Amino acid sequence: MLPSVTFLDLETTGATPLRDRITEIALVRFDNGVETLRWQTLVNPQQPIPPFIQSLTGINDAMVADAPLFAEVADKLLAFLEGSVLAAHNVRFDHGFLKSEFKRLNITLRQQVLCTVKLSRLLYPQHYSHGIDAIVARHQITGLARHRAMGDVEAILIMLNDARRDLGAEVVQAAALKLMAAPTLPPHIDASLVGELPEAPGVYLFYGENDLPLYIGKSVNVRARVLSHFSSDHASSKEMRMTQEMKRFEWIPAAGEFSALLLESRLVKERMPIYNRQLRRERQLCSWQLVAGAQPIVRLVNEDEIDPSQMAHLFGTFRSKRQAVETLRKIADLSHLCAKTLGLETGRDGPCFVYQLKRCKGVCCGQESAEMHALRVQQALMAHKLKAWPYRGKIGIEEYNLENDLRQIHVFEHWVYVGVAVDNESLLALREQKTALKFDLDSYKLLLKMLSQKKTRVLDLAG
Template identity: 35%
Template structure:
């Protein structure tokens, strides 16, 4: 590989991560067989104001770049000097992606093989306290003059690269890094590829953590390894900053998506990770209530912003509420007109429900109709009793359960498949108690309204029928 040319590159920018970031200075130094053979550097007019904090860091201000060439004027020179070279930089993905973006703005493509001196140094000089360019130079006595300027940083990176070449004369490590075909080539600079390979391919919650072990970002996935890989490959300012601060990734297996969603929500509210977008404020739920109208008929209604004296259930989308009311109408032969499904009609004429008792046409008495409503209300009260929702476990030998206390999420647990879950004493020894929230309520509500053939075990009433134990009205 003595004939291979390496284009060691450093850029200074206007800041703001990757997208929208513009180059203010660039330096490219080509190394072949350990020797510098070519060099190019220039200030660049970014066609936008340089923020004060960037000026304070680099010393580059608007006046300095006002007469400098724009990137479009030096693109040919950058393309030429890096042609047939391996693109090398400290935290290579940052420099490489910004240069690619500059070419893309011109309608041109820019593709080079990449080599990161952070990863290279970690392989060849392990055990350093920090692998930032400044700290590496201090640790191994490399001159680093004019820091945070493209030429100064590039010169230091060249010396560091030459030091690495002397430690890898057969290019074994360099070849290994250049030929990576997996997500390892996209890994955060402080994250070990061996740790990535150990990540599971099952369902659970994962944590990006900083150097002190504090969660930076929490997410859930059906396939943890695949989802984390997709994070590595995303190109956004926010993800770039997250990758730069990530030192480790942890995970918690859940075995099923319901628990993954609940644990993700609970842990975000517990830790408030800086890179999690604030959980969107859940809109006020739809409340199912009932009242006696002027005719004396017990009538169901949905309210979103009103305080009702009677509240039977809550729904987080109108679609869920309508679906449930349609079920009540069909199951208990109620009238769509008096269930909030039709308005402004004298008699019901619902496109879907044909089992109306006829109260709207005086075919049955109001007392008889209200008794049917009472049965529906009894069903609702039992539906929101405390129960267990049984789901898959983390392996084939166990099952999981979610504990709902009066319809609200209250905890979870795992239990051997051979164990039965019929009485409180059967599950409390396995229970991990959890705090509920509006987010958890919404997750549970969505699950109950979309999951087909769920296993639901009532806990508070010994009179609940077998039919209710695996109720599937929402299917």
Template identity: 30%
Template sequence: MYAIVDIETTGSHASANGITEIAIVIHNGREIVDKFQTLINPKISIPIYIQSLTGISNEMVSTAPTFDQYAKEIYELLHDKIFVAHNVNFDFSFLHYHLAKAGYNLHTKKLCTVRLSRKILPGLPSYSLGKLCSSLGINILARHRAMGDAEATAVLFSMLLENDQEGHINNTLNPRSKEQSLPPHLPKEDMDKLPSVAGIYYFHNNKSKVIYVGKAKNIKKRVSSHFANNKPGKQKQEFLRDVHHISFQECGTELMAFILEAVEIKRLWPAYNRSLKRFEHTYGLYLFEDQNGYLRMAVDKRNKFSKPFYTFNRVLEGHSMIKNLIGEFNLCPKLCFVQKNAEPCISINEQICKQACQQIESPECYNQRVLDAINNLKASLPGFLLVDDGRNLAEKSCILVENGHFYGMGYVSANEIDQDISNLKKNLTPYPSNDYIRNLIFNHSIQFPFKTRAILD
């Protein structure tokens, strides 16, 4: 037996909205055998635009029973049937949520007439209920009212049963199928193509725009987990409605997937990614020449248009480093913006500053010590390769760090891994770096030192 359901609500997600009307049409696989319909008092105001859409006003539901008053009867109608609806996860999420609040735990098999129509009746211009029924000649007596839409869905379902030559309905009901949990617009073929390997995956909307990027040790398993529950919150329900397509990139290792995810989130700025989009409060050590020809170092916030030669997570780290360079290479604290007042340079009496700040020492002499300090700093930065498994047995993955910065990554054949760095770079894709990526790589190299190789010049 099938319970074909349609509900009208005050909004798009169950956790913050109520049901205003419910209709249940009981179908035995051949014909309609019973019907149930009632208005429901949602105990919250119905938004004006929804009143206009459905024709259900606050006045109409003010004297209607609450959901709790009908919960037992609704549960008895549904619990031993196959739950059928047009975009089934929407209707089911509302009823599951509100029945649970009333003390009833609804667990049934589900069928989505959107998904089934795409399979059994392919090639139609639209699969929204109104346009689909128009294409098929199904008359909807009261559009956007629960019983009108439920009866139209029942006629559609009968048509699907009659035309299901390839057994799509039975396949969907197979406990191993999991198809009923998929978003209504996502082709099952997209799920079938997903590999069980490390990599990243992209969720696209109806305009092919990427709305979410994720990483995985096992792409198929991780993507499936996104649809394993039907939480009633706004974010989850909007997310499920927006997913129309999935694409992916395989990676040799989980670390590469982590890195590529971070890069792609920064590049694409997907709507449903929350992490890795925060502004990075990172600081850099910058070098510039002033109008008198003296090279000056300064610690400042990083931005996407600047190129520091060293970076820090905190400004105090930068000031500590620049003070060390002042002492070691006899630099001027005023020219390095450590001393910012108008008083005489504090390091002249300590014989650290050689009076470049008073233009007594020539720019040539002072600048050479600045360059020596920078070269010494760069020489202390680590440079190495992380070598690991590739996407197949014939290749190895490589992640390159130069002068403490992530350069890029890629794949080479196993017998080419020991080539010099200039040739190796030809097989690597350069990527932008940030502190998150750099920390991932450094922590991995510490945890797995046997994967780390020195760079061959």
């Protein structure tokens, strides 16, 4: 399939590489299609194995008590993997645990990887599920120790043997090579750094000459998104120019998509990267405010004048005064409102011009009461009304990511983003912090969307 490939499986104490540990390792190595090595060992995880994991794998604390520590098998494992592609079912899981274990020993693991889940999908696209259990059922595999490391490795080997027999060795090899194909990196980009990119949420930053910020992006899979920028099939000439100008990149982990979106929005505004024209575009945000008992009955307020605690009296978020006025004219025309009372027509005595066209009900000449017209204005603007803050005070939006074991709580007050907490101490500090409430449209829209999702966990911090 490949010149050298090592099929590996791990059993662990849990699902989080930064917190849980390995309890068993099994691998089978092939060189030029011939099996050259088969090895397995229990590993003392130096922490209790949870009862659920014990019942799932059959590995208990007594079995690993006298097993070697990972540090004692690390050199042997590195030798077994040297010069070989690491293949595993959901390779992110196994590779993540290995990287964490080696990192504890101050060793950076850099290994080419192949995901056999993705390989199964390519070889058998007609099937919906490609987990180990599904493969065992699909290929009628019996007699293997399921949920033990070597048993799971052997299940994958049987699946690949069946694929060679049913589809042909060339098809299997082509599918593996397709998954292994990597974008061509510019010569000045450190390939080893690319290998460290996480398959988890985060924000990435591209820099040009003299550390000039070129582009800031976000993704739920930073590795996949960054590598897509180096694809030979560039979506635009702008993308090609950007990757040619880039001298280095970095990334910041996030606990989820919401966390990444907030961070991206903030960093773009702070650093003004030249290729983020959409988010960094300078604008004069404004909104209509209804003013009771005054004429004109509405006034335009700009972003600096918006009081987030008074959002219920604001209508619409407009990128310019021109856009705001055009929208108000359309609303007035559809609802037969008075252009003069709205301030859209000035310097004219008597009835407004649209009254003569029978498009105004006559508040400007006593034919309609000011109270009734004000009520109709409010009703006409209702579709553009900004949402009032529905909480007593500050709230927290919590996200947790299993891949990087990162928990973030984003604190808001009256739609204004206060900051992010990563522990109880920083959360308490943000809860007590006095905040200057400066409205930001991007944060408002992101939070509004997040609150509309049932799965969102909202913490009441006002108590």
